[in-house]
Amino acid sequence: MKQTVYLMAINEALEExxxxxxxxxxxxxxxxxxxxxxxxxxxQKFGTERVMDTPLAETAVAGAAIGAxxxxxxxxxxxxxxxxxxxxxxxxxxxxxKWHFMHGGKVNVPVVIMAAMGGGMKxxxxxxxxxxxxxxxxxxxxxxxxxxPYDAKGLLKTAIRDNNPVIFFYNKGLLGLPGEIPEEEYLIxxxxxxxxxxxxxxxxVAISRMVHMxxxxxxxxxxxxxxxxxxxxTLEPLDIDTIVESVKKTGRVVIVDEDNRRCGVxxxxxxxxxxxxxxxxxxPVQRVAAADMPIAAGFxxxxxxxxxxxxxxxxxxxxA
Amino acid sequence: MKLEKDQLVKFYSLMVRTRKLDNLMIEALNSGRMAGxxxxxxxxxxxxxxxxxxxxxxxxxxxxxxxxxxIGFTLARGISPKGWVCRHFDKNPGEVEGPTxxxxxxxxxxxxxxxxxxxxxxxGITAKKNGKNxxxxxxxxxxxxxxxxxxxxxxxxAIWKLPIVWICENNQFGQFMxxxxxxxxxxxxDIAAGYNMPSAVVDGQDVLAVHEAVEVAVQKARxxxxxxxxxxxxxxMRGHAEGVPDVDHVDPRSxxxxxxxxxxxxxxxxxxxxxxxxxxxxxxxxxxxxxxxxEVAELDKYQQECPVMVPSDASILDVFLYAE
Amino acid sequence: MKEITYVQAIAEALAExxxxxxxxxxxxxxxxxxxxxxxxGLVKKFGPxxxxxxxxxxxxxxxxxxxxxxxxxxxxxxxxxxxxxxIAFDEILCKAxxxxxxxxxTQQIPVVFMAAMGGYLGxxxxxxxxxxxxxxxxxxxxxxxxxxPYDAKGLMKSAIRDNNAVVYLYHKALLGSTGEIPEEEYLVxxxxxxxxxxxxxxxxVATGMQVQFALNIAEQMKDKVSIExxxxxSLEPLDIDTIVKSVEKTGRAxxxxxxxxxxxxxxxxxxxxxxxxxxxxxxPVQRVAAKNYPIPxxxxxxxxxxxxxxxxxxxxxxxx
Numbered sequence: 001m002k003q004t005v006y007l008m009a010i011n012e013a014l015e016e017x018x019x020x021x022x023x024x025x026x027x028x029x030x031x032x033x034x035x036x037x038x039x040x041x042x043x044q045k046f047g048t049e050r051v052m053d054t055p056l057a058e059t060a061v062a063g064a065a066i067g068a069x070x071x072x073x074x075x076x077x078x079x080x081x082x083x084x085x086x087x088x089x090x091x092x093x094x095x096x097x098k099w100h101f102m103h104g105g106k107v108n109v110p111v112v113i114m115a116a117m118g119g120g121m122k123x124x125x126x127x128x129x130x131x132x133x134x135x136x137x138x139x140x141x142x143x144x145x146x147x148x149p150y151d152a153k154g155l156l157k158t159a160i161r162d163n164n165p166v167i168f169f170y171n172k173g174l175l176g177l178p179g180e181i182p183e184e185e186y187l188i189x190x191x192x193x194x195x196x197x198x199x200x201x202x203x204x205v206a207i208s209r210m211v212h213m214x215x216x217x218x219x220x221x222x223x224x225x226x227x228x229x230x231x232x233x234t235l236e237p238l239d240i241d242t243i244v245e246s247v248k249k250t251g252r253v254v255i256v257d258e259d260n261r262r263c264g265v266x267x268x269x270x271x272x273x274x275x276x277x278x279x280x281x282x283x284p285v286q287r288v289a290a291a292d293m294p295i296a297a298g299f300x301x302x303x304x305x306x307x308x309x310x311x312x313x314x315x316x317x318x319x320a
Numbered sequence: 321m322k323l324e325k326d327q328l329v330k331f332y333s334l335m336v337r338t339r340k341l342d343n344l345m346i347e348a349l350n351s352g353r354m355a356g357x358x359x360x361x362x363x364x365x366x367x368x369x370x371x372x373x374x375x376x377x378x379x380x381x382x383x384x385x386x387x388x389x390x391i392g393f394t395l396a397r398g399i400s401p402k403g404w405v406c407r408h409f410d411k412n413p414g415e416v417e418g419p420t421x422x423x424x425x426x427x428x429x430x431x432x433x434x435x436x437x438x439x440x441x442x443x444g445i446t447a448k449k450n451g452k453n454x455x456x457x458x459x460x461x462x463x464x465x466x467x468x469x470x471x472x473x474x475x476x477x478a479i480w481k482l483p484i485v486w487i488c489e490n491n492q493f494g495q496f497m498x499x500x501x502x503x504x505x506x507x508x509x510d511i512a513a514g515y516n517m518p519s520a521v522v523d524g525q526d527v528l529a530v531h532e533a534v535e536v537a538v539q540k541a542r543x544x545x546x547x548x549x550x551x552x553x554x555x556x557m558r559g560h561a562e563g564v565p566d567v568d569h570v571d572p573r574s575x576x577x578x579x580x581x582x583x584x585x586x587x588x589x590x591x592x593x594x595x596x597x598x599x600x601x602x603x604x605x606x607x608x609x610x611x612x613x614x615e616v617a618e619l620d621k622y623q624q625e626c627p628v629m630v631p632s633d634a635s636i637l638d639v640f641l642y643a644e
Numbered sequence: 645m646k647e648i649t650y651v652q653a654i655a656e657a658l659a660e661x662x663x664x665x666x667x668x669x670x671x672x673x674x675x676x677x678x679x680x681x682x683x684x685g686l687v688k689k690f691g692p693x694x695x696x697x698x699x700x701x702x703x704x705x706x707x708x709x710x711x712x713x714x715x716x717x718x719x720x721x722x723x724x725x726x727x728x729x730x731i732a733f734d735e736i737l738c739k740a741x742x743x744x745x746x747x748x749x750t751q752q753i754p755v756v757f758m759a760a761m762g763g764y765l766g767x768x769x770x771x772x773x774x775x776x777x778x779x780x781x782x783x784x785x786x787x788x789x790x791x792x793p794y795d796a797k798g799l800m801k802s803a804i805r806d807n808n809a810v811v812y813l814y815h816k817a818l819l820g821s822t823g824e825i826p827e828e829e830y831l832v833x834x835x836x837x838x839x840x841x842x843x844x845x846x847x848x849v850a851t852g853m854q855v856q857f858a859l860n861i862a863e864q865m866k867d868k869v870s871i872e873x874x875x876x877x878s879l880e881p882l883d884i885d886t887i888v889k890s891v892e893k894t895g896r897a898x899x900x901x902x903x904x905x906x907x908x909x910x911x912x913x914x915x916x917x918x919x920x921x922x923x924x925x926x927x928p929v930q931r932v933a934a935k936n937y938p939i940p941x942x943x944x945x946x947x948x949x950x951x952x953x954x955x956x957x958x959x960x961x962x963x964x
Contacts, residue, residue, distance in 0.1 A: 025449070049449065055479070060472035063438020064445055070427045071381060071446040089733030090432050095439065098769045098938040099428055101640040106420065107427050108643045125742045137777050137907040139936045140641060163643035236906075262880070263781035263912045271911045274918060274928055284922045287915070293783045294742040356766060356942065410942045431770025432728055433700045466699025494700055496674040502699035569676045569697055570687055630943045637937045637947055 006177040009149035010038040010170055013156035014076065016185065018046050021074060024160055025050040027065055028078030029058075035080050036116050036175055062088035062113060066096045066165070069111035074160055082117035082169055083129045096165035097140030110163045112156070117145075118209050118258060119290075119305045120173035124297030128305075130208070130259040130290075135167045136235045136268065142166040142190060143235040147211035149179035151233055154188030162190070171208045191237035195246070199228035202315055203246040205269055206231060206256040210306060214256055217311045225319055235265060243269065244277045251282035252318040256311055261289035286314040323531070327374060328599055331527050333608050334373060335365040335587050338392040340616045341401060345389070345408060348620075349562045354409055361387035363525075363557040366586035367489045368392040370530030371457060371552075375538045381425035381443040383436040383458040385489060387556075390429060393459075397424040405619045411626035433494075434467025436460060441473040444482030444547070453542040456484040457534070463494030465508050474547070478515035483541035485534060486549045489524065491556035496567050509551035517547050524552030525586040555581035646827055651819040653793035654682040654758075657800035658720065660829065662690050665718060668804055669694040672705055672722030679724050680760045680819060706732035706757065710740045710809070713755035718804055726761035726813050727773050740809035741784035754807045756800075761789075762815040762853055762902060763934075763949045768941030772949075774852065774902040774934075776909050779811045780879045786810040786834055787879040791855035793823035795877055798832025806834065815852045835881030839890070843872035846959055847890040849913055850900040851876060857952045858900060865956070869963055879909055887913065888920045895926035896962040900955055905933035930958035 004012070018024045026039055032053045034040035043051040054061050058079055065077035079085050085092055092113060099107050119128035135143045144159055144166060146152035152170060159166040196211055197218050204227055206214035211231045218227035228246050232238055247253050253273055255266040266287035273285055288310045295304050323331075342362050348354035364387055372382065373396040382397065384390035394404050399421055406413035421427075425443070430436050440458035447454035464470065465488070477484045488508050492499050499508075512519030518540070522533045530552055537548035557578060559566035566573055594600045600608075648656070655678075661668045670683055676697050678684035687695040698705055702723060709721035723729050729736060736757060744751045763772035779787040788803055788810055790796035796814060803810040840855055841862050848871050850858040855875050862871040872890050876882055891897050897917050901910040910931035917929050932954045939948050 027445075052445075055472070055475060057472035057476065059469050060438040060441055060476055063435070063469065063473070064442035064476070067427075067439035067442020068446045068449075069442070070439070071425070071443050073446055073449065075442075075445075083738065084734075086733040086737050089730035089737075090435055091438055093730050094432060094727070094770055095430070095435060100643055101637075101938045101940070102769050103422075103428055105640045105643070106422050110643070125746045126738055133781050133907045134778060137781070137904055139904055139906070139938055142642075260781055260783055262783070263777045263907050263909060265907065267912045267915045268907045270915050270918075271931065274914075278928045284918055291783075294745040297746070431768070432702075432731055434731075463700045466701035466704075468701070468703050494673070495679065496677045497697055497699065501697065564679075565677055567677050569692070628943070637935075637940070637944075640940070641937055 001180040002183055003178060004149050004181055006149045006152055006179070007037045007175040009153035009181055010156055011040065013153040014039060015042060015045065017157055017160045018042065018050060023072065023074045024076065025052065025073065026076045026078060027052040027054060028061055029054055029056055029080055031078050036172065038170065039078060058084045058087040059091060063091040063095065065111050065113070066091055066109055069109045070107050074110045076112040076114060076160060079113060079115040081127050082115040082131055083126050085113065085115060085131060093138045097138050100164065101140055108163050109165050111165050112159045112168055113165065114168040114170065116172045117169040118171040118173045119295055119301055120209065122298050122301045125294035128295040130169065132169065132235055132257065132259045133264045136265060140165065141236065144168045144190065144233065145208045145235060146170060146233065147174065147208050147231050149177065150181050151188060151194065153181055154186055155233060158187050158190055173209045188233065190234045191239050193230050193232045193239035193242040195228065196231045197227065197229040199226040201226045201250055202252040202254060202318055203228050203230060203243070203250045204254045204256060204311065205243055207265065208258065210256040210258055213306070213308050214311055217308050217315070221312065221315065225315060227315065240272050240276065244273065247273055247277045248280045251280055254286045254288060254311065254314040254318060256288045256306060258290055258305060260292055261287060262292045264289050283318040286318050288314050323374070325599055328594060331369060331373060332590055332594060333612065334369045334392065334395050335527065335590065336609055336612045337395055337615060338365045338369065338388060339587060340612050341391050342388050344616050344620060346562060357561050359386050359389060359561045360558050363581065363585055364489060364491055364554045365392050366527035367524045367530055367552045367554055368459065369396050370527035371487055371534040372396040374531060375534050376457060377454065378424065379452065380454050381447065381456040383440045384426060384429060385459045385461055386429050387461070387489070393426070394421070397426065399424055401619060402622060406623050406626050409623045410629050411623045412629040413626055434464045434469045437467065437469040437473035440484060441476055441482070444477055444484040447483050448480070454483065455538050455541040457487060458484055459487045459489055462488060462490040462492060462499040462508060463497065463502065465503050474515050474517070477547040478517050481544060481546035484547040485537040485541055486547060487534065488549065488551040489554060490551055491554045493556045495560040496565065496569060498568050507551060509549055512549040517549055519549040519551070521551045521553065524554030525584045525589055527586060527590055557581065645824040647822055648793050648825050649819065650793045650796050650814070650821045651681045653797035653825060654800055654814060655684060655686065657797040658683060658686060659689065661801055661804045662686065662694060667716065668718045668720065669696065670720045670722060671696040671698060671709055673698055673700055673724055675722045680816065682814065683722060702728050702731035703735060706735035707739065709755045710735055710753060713753045714751050718754045720756040720758060720804060723757065723759035725771050726759040726775055727770050729757065729759055737778065737782045741782050745784055752807050753809050756803045756810050756812050758812040758814070760816045761813040762817055763939055763945055764817045764853065766942045766945055769938040772939040772945070774813065776813065776879055776901070776903045777907055780909055780912065781907070784809065786881065788812045788834065788877065789851045789879060790814060790877065791818070791852050791875050794825050795832055795838065797825055798830055799834065799877060802831045802834055817853050832877065834878040835883050837874050837876045837883035837886040840873040840875050841871065843870040845870045845894055846872065846896045846898060846962055847887065847894045848873050848898045848900065848959065849876065849887055851879065852902060854900040854902055854950065857955055861952055861955050865959065869959060871959065884916050884920065887917060891917055891921045892924045895924055897929045898932060898955065898958040898962055899929060900932040900950060902934060902950060904936055905931065906936050908933050927962040927964060930961050932958045
C-alpha cells in the first residue's frame, strides 16, 4: 500500500488508463493545467492531442466527447464544476443517456463525464451543487460518487472501461483527503456498496463527502449508539441489497446526501428501503439532505447544506 | 474529377428513388396506414445525394438531417432502404443485407435541432486522431443556424483544423419560420468568415454543383486543411411535417414562390440536362423511373409481409439501456 | 359555465393576461401559428411584438425570457416540447431558479416556461417525456401540471401573475379533452390540490394525464373499492396537507406520475406521506411511474410508461 491524496488518486487513474488504452483521451476547459489538479501533469506525459484544452464551451465539450465515443474512442470530458453540466443538458441527458437505447443497442457511448461537485467551500449557488439526482433520475446514465482516494481511483478506472456513459462526480471538499491505495493495479466494480464502518443499531447511508461527516458523528456517538456507515459508491447502479442487508440487522436508517432533498437521492433510496424492507423497519427512514433552496454563499451555506448536527439529530430520532 | 456516365445515371436514379419513397411515406401517413411523424422533403434531393454519393469513403462519418428522414443519405451511402421503410411501419425487417447505418458512420439524428453540431465535432476529433484522412459531413437546416451549439462546434473545428464539412441545406424555412426572419444575413455561409473557414454558396437544385463544391471541401478536409462551410440554397415544398400547417409565421406560404421553385425541381432539371447532353434517352429515363416505381412498390409489399415489431416482453429494453 | 377544450383554455388564459397586463408577452419558436395550438390566434390580436416568433434557439429563448423578467416584463416562453427544455437547463435551473436567491432577493423573475409534455402518442425518447422531477428537485422554481381545461386556464393565469419562475407543463394527449369553465374570470392558486373524486378506501394521487386514467379506474372498480383521487395540480408548491388528510382517512396511498420513477415526483410524494402520516398507514405506499428507461417509440412505449393496469395492480396491492 502507499499513501496518496484523493486528487492524486484520480490523476493516477487517468494516467494509467491513458497509458493502457490509446483510445482514451481527456477533453475540457483548462485540463492541461487542471483547475482542481486532477488532470495536472498529464499533458507533459501524453501531449496536447490526448489532453485537449478547449475554449469555454461546455455544450460542445460534452457533445464532442459523446460523438467521439460513438465513433470508437473512450473520451473523458472534464466539465470542471458539476454545476456546468446543466449547460450540456441536451447532450448529457438526451444524447449520451438515450442514444444507445434509441438505436436498438447498436450505438455504444463509452464516455466519462467528470466534474467536481460539492459544497463546504462556501462559493455559492452555481459552484457548489451536487446534481446527483438530475443524473440518477435520467435512465441510461451511470453515476459514480467516490468518497476516498481508494474508491476514486478504482471507480474512475472502471468508469473509463465501461461501455456506457458514466458521470464521475468527485468532491471538491475531499481533494486533499489522504488515504492508502495498493501499489498494484485494481478496479472497483460498479454497483458494489462499501461498509465504511460496521455497527449494529442504526444504518447511515452516506454519499461522497457526507461519508466523512457520518463517520465523524458515528465516532462521537459511539458510546451511546453503534452506527453502521454504508457508502453506495455508485448511485446507478445502486447496490440496494447491501443497504437492505444492513437495515435488516439494525432496523433503523438515516440517509445522508448533499444534493437537495426534494426528488433527491435520499428520497429514492428511502423509497426503495420502504418497498423492500418495510417489515424490518423499527422507525420511519430519516433523510438528511440539503434544504430545498439554492446553496447560499458564505457562512449562510451552513444553513442549506447538511451539517453533522443534522445527522446526529436524525440518529436520535430513529433511536427514540 | 469528371464524373462517368454511370455515375451521372446513379445521381438520377438515387434522386428518383428518394422522391418516390418520400411519396410513399406521405401517402401512407395521410391514408392512415402509418402512424407517427413524417417530414417530407420533395425538391431537396440534390443536396444530400449530390454531397454524399461520390465524395464519401465507407469509413467517413455523416450527420444527416430529419428531412425525408434521411432516406436520400441512406441510399447514397449504399444502405438498404428495407430497414428504413419497415421502421416507419413498426415492422421488423429481420436481417437486411448490406452495411448498417452505423457501419457507414451514421449514428442517428438528434430529436433536438442543433444537437448534431457537437456530436459532429466529436467525430471530427475521432477522424483526426485516427489519422486515416477520414472526413465528416455534417448537415444542418437553415433553422439550426439559431443554435448556440453551432458557434461552439464550428469554432473548435476551425481552431483544431478538424476534417469536417459543414453543409447547410437552406430550404428557407424552419417549421413556420422563414429564414429571412431568423437569420440576420442573407447567406448563412457568411458566418464562416468569423471562424476563418472557407465557404461557398451553391445552387441546391443542381446535383452536380453540390457534388463539386463538396468535393473540394472534402479534399481540403482529408488533406488536413480544416473545415469548410457550404450552403446549398433549396426550398421546402411542403409543410414542416405532414399534418402540420404549411405557413409563413401564420399566413399561408406564397404559392408564387413555390411555383417558381417547382420549375426548378432538381430531378426535372437533371433529367433535362442528361437528355440534352445525350447521356440518356427519354426512353432510358422512363425505364429508370419505372424501375424506381417497381422497387418502391416492392418495398411496400415487403414491409406488409414483415411481422409487427412488438417484442413479446419488455426484457429487450435492458438490452437497449446499457451496453455490455 | 361554458364548454371548452384543454388547449383552448390555455390560449384563453394567455389572451386574457396579455389583455390585462401590457408587460406580458409570449416568445418562442413558431408560436404565432402554435405547434400545439396553445398560442394560436394570439398574434392577430396582439401583434408580432407581443407574440414573438424566434429562430430555433431554446437557450436564448429561455435566457432572454429570464432577462426580460428581471427587468420588469412578464414573459411566457414557449418551448414546444418539454424535451427541448434540456437545451436551456443552465438558464432554467440555474439562472431562473437561483438568481433571486443569489442576489439576496433583490431581483424578481416573473417568467413562465411553458411546454407540452407527455407520452401515449408513440413519439419516442426525445418527444414524449414528462420531466417534472428536474424542476421539482430544483429549488426556486415552481411546477404546474394541469389535468383539466378548468385547471389549465386558472393555473396559467396564476402562473403569469406569480412573481417567480413557473414551469407550466401541459399534456399533449389532453389537448382536445373538454370540460366546463366559468364565463367570468377566475384563478386557480398554485399549491392547492383538488379532490377530483371522493372516496374512503384508498388515496390515489395523480397529475396530468394520469388523472384521467385514475378517474376511469375509480369508476371501473367502484363496487370493490372506494378511491379518492387527489390532483396536486402544482408539484411545487405541493399541497401535501390535502394529501396527508386524505391518507389519514383512507390509510392507504398510491402515487401515480408519468415521469421516470427513480428520484421522481411519485418517489418524493410517497416519502412525504410516509414522513407525515406513518402511523396512519395500513400498507406501504405504492408508487406507479415510468420505468427507468428512456421512452421507446411506437408500440413499445407501453412497456415503459405507466398503464391503467399498473394503477389497478397498485390499488389492489395496498388493499391487500
